[in-house]
Amino acid sequence: MDEGERQGMLNIVLFGPPGAGKGTQAQRMMDATGLPQVSTGDMLRAAVKAGTSVGIEAKSYMDKGALVPDSVIIDLIRDRLHDDDAKNGVMFDGFPRTVPQAEALSEIVEVSAVLAIDVPDERIVERICGRYSCGTCGTVYHDTFNPIQNGICGCGSFTEKRRADDVEETVLARLEAYHTQTSPLADFYRAAGIFHHVDGDRDIDVITTDLLAVLG
Numbered sequence: 733m734d735e736g737e738r739q740g741m742l743n744i745v746l747f748g749p750p751g752a753g754k755g756t757q758a759q760r761m762m763d764a765t766g767l768p769q770v771s772t773g774d775m776l777r778a779a780v781k782a783g784t785s786v787g788i789e790a791k792s793y794m795d796k797g798a799l800v801p802d803s804v805i806i807d808l809i810r811d812r813l814h815d816d817d818a819k820n821g822v823m824f825d826g827f828p829r830t831v832p833q834a835e836a837l838s839e840i841v842e843v844s845a846v847l848a849i850d851v852p853d854e855r856i857v858e859r860i861c862g863r864y865s866c867g868t869c870g871t872v873y874h875d876t877f878n879p880i881q882n883g884i885c886g887c888g889s890f891t892e893k894r895r896a897d898d899v900e901e902t903v904l905a906r907l908e909a910y911h912t913q914t915s916p917l918a919d920f921y922r923a924a925g926i927f928h929h930v931d932g933d934r935d936i937d938v939i940t941t942d943l944l945a946v947l948g
């Protein structure tokens with residue numbers, strides 16, 4: 733790969749707390765940019781299943797209940813970046829999660845932009861804690877934003893289903909973990925001049941427009 737090709741690449745890292753709509757925005761950005769999503773979790777599972785050398789090594793750690801070392805994940809990413817669909821860049825999902833991982837990643841690829849979707853914790857709690865779904869068809873409702881009408885779902889029946897971990901205490905703990913994990917990474921990428929905040933407490937389309945605008 734020569735320098736000209738390298739400069740045309742767009743490698744994105746997307747951050748967002750649980751409940752911020754990161755999955756939706758990632759999908760929209762992939763559609764708009766044509767970049768594939770590189771999910772290290774999916775890649776690990778696929779490598780283990782396929783029995784590749786990296787997969788066998790990863791499995792030896794997983795079988796012991798140990799974390800797969802960063803070096804193994806970096807090897808997986810390095811291989812993935814050679815695939816044809818990654819020639820214009822990729823969107824990283826679930827990686828990096830730590831500063832050492834970000835440092836290791838910088839050794840093999842140039843990250844162009846880190847986008848953080850920000851939503852205040854109290855808004856996340858409000859979004860997540862009011863959620864419930866139809867036990868029959870899975871349609872999602874919300875106490876405040878999208879309550880069920882007349883107690884009957886579109887599918888013609890209704891049994892209310894709430895996830896046990898969608899309660900305030902658990903959501904706040906997840907958010908705390910997210911902030912603890914993300915803030916050193918934000919500092920790392922801020923120092924590199926490629927960290928961008930996008931206000932995620934707005935209309936979904938407006939957020940997508942802003943995310944894409946950052947990419948230029």
Ligand SMILES: [Zn+2]
Nearest residue numbers: 866869885887
């Ligand atoms: Zn239903």
